[in-house]
Amino acid sequence: MSISDPLVLGTRGSELALRQANVVRSRLEAAGHRVELETITTRGDEATDTPISEIGDEAVFTKELDRALLQGGVDLAVHSLKDIPSTVPSGLALAAIGEREDPRDAFVAHPSFDGHLHDLPEGATVATASLRRTAQLLTWRSDLEVVPVRGNVDTRLEKLGESDWTGMVLAVAGLVRLGLSLHIRDRIDPSLIVPAVGQGALGIACREDQDALRDLLRETLHHAPSGHAANAERAFLKKVGGGCQVPLGAWAHIDDGTLVLDACIAALDGSEHYRDERRCAPEDGAAVGRKLAADLLAMGGDHILDDVLGESREGTSNSPFRP
Numbered sequence: 310m311s312i313s314d315p316l317v318l319g320t321r322g323s324e325l326a327l328r329q330a331n332v333v334r335s336r337l338e339a340a341g342h343r344v345e346l347e348t349i350t351t352r353g354d355e356a357t358d359t360p361i362s363e364i365g366d367e368a369v370f371t372k373e374l375d376r377a378l379l380q381g382g383v384d385l386a387v388h389s390l391k392d393i394p395s396t397v398p399s400g401l402a403l404a405a406i407g408e409r410e411d412p413r414d415a416f417v418a419h420p421s422f423d424g425h426l427h428d429l430p431e432g433a434t435v436a437t438a439s440l441r442r443t444a445q446l447l448t449w450r451s452d453l454e455v456v457p458v459r460g461n462v463d464t465r466l467e468k469l470g471e472s473d474w475t476g477m478v479l480a481v482a483g484l485v486r487l488g489l490s491l492h493i494r495d496r497i498d499p500s501l502i503v504p505a506v507g508q509g510a511l512g513i514a515c516r517e518d519q520d521a522l523r524d525l526l527r528e529t530l531h532h533a534p535s536g537h538a539a540n541a542e543r544a545f546l547k548k549v550g551g552g553c554q555v556p557l558g559a560w561a562h563i564d565d566g567t568l569v570l571d572a573c574i575a576a577l578d579g580s581e582h583y584r585d586e587r588r589c590a591p592e593d594g595a596a597v598g599r600k601l602a603a604d605l606l607a608m609g610g611d612h613i614l615d616d617v618l619g620e621s622r623e624g625t626s627n628s629p630f631r632p
């Protein structure tokens with residue numbers, strides 16, 4: 310099947326999503342294709358007061374776009390890889406993984422606090438949108454008060470300014486892509502907070518049966534080292550299961566030709582924490598990710614899963630046709 314002209318590129322409407330979509334658009338245009346943007350609102354954009362972990366749907370930022378892809382209304386969709394569930398709906402393909410931005414988390418200080426993350430006073434309040442960051446912050450410093458915050462990156466920064474929090478933790482990549490790096494006080498070392506699966510990378514999806522388009526996306530947008538890292542991290546996530554309801558982190562990178570995968574599963578209150586690192590050939594990342602997941606679960610991560618998922622542990626679905 311030939312490639313549509315113009316190509317309709319589906320994206321969420323947030324400032325960050327549009328920036329990311331425009332990066333992809335420019336690449337495709339440079340390769341000689343016309344591209345039209347189609348903005349689609351997702352449940353994650355609407356339910357801005359509910360913590361993502363409570364919506365309980367892994368596909369909260371992708372389902373409406375998946376549906377548009379399957380129905381043919383859009384040809385490709387651009388997402389933050391972090392927002393794409395570890396199992397892509399049947400009929401769709403993750404055709405390319407774009408080059409990764411800095412995968413680390415950022416500490417952003419309240420305007421009145423001129424210290425760094427390591428200078429946080431006893432009992433300081435830190436806001437974050439993720440269970441992973443909460444669990445790891447509390448593993449490090451059980452005296453901290455960690456509070457939830459939601460919304461787009463700029464909304465979160467606004468909330469910080471109006472709050473009595475000492476600071477906030479969010480992804481470096483989002484801030485950098487929005488031109489807001491000035492707000493980054495610290496890029497947090499992954500040895501302190503393991504980044505989220507896929508954080509900082511872009512995922513480009515299309516229909517599985519569109520061979521010519523898949524080839525084009527791979528040739529123009531795929532970045533092999535980021536792809537290998539993503540495969541390892543996503544295999545880890547899939548094996549553990551539970552999506553964003555589970556406090557887990559996994560970060561892979563290529564070091565001198567070797568893939569290094571560092572991952573953890575932590576109790577939300579920081580009381581328990583299982584973590585290990587594996588090295589392998591870049592092509593073997595997925596198998597090693599699955600194995601590391603099995604090992605961390607066996608070490609005790611399994612109990613953490615039981616605690617956070619309880620009865621909902623079976624039967625989660627990311628079908629785009631499920632309400």
Ligand SMILES: NCc1[nH]cc(CCC(=O)O)c1CC(=O)O
Pocket residue numbers: 389390391392462479480482483507508509510
């Ligand atoms: N969950 C929302 C989301 N999805 C992707 C990013 C940041 C960019 C990225 O990780 O690529 C963010 C914001 C954040 O976590 O601070």
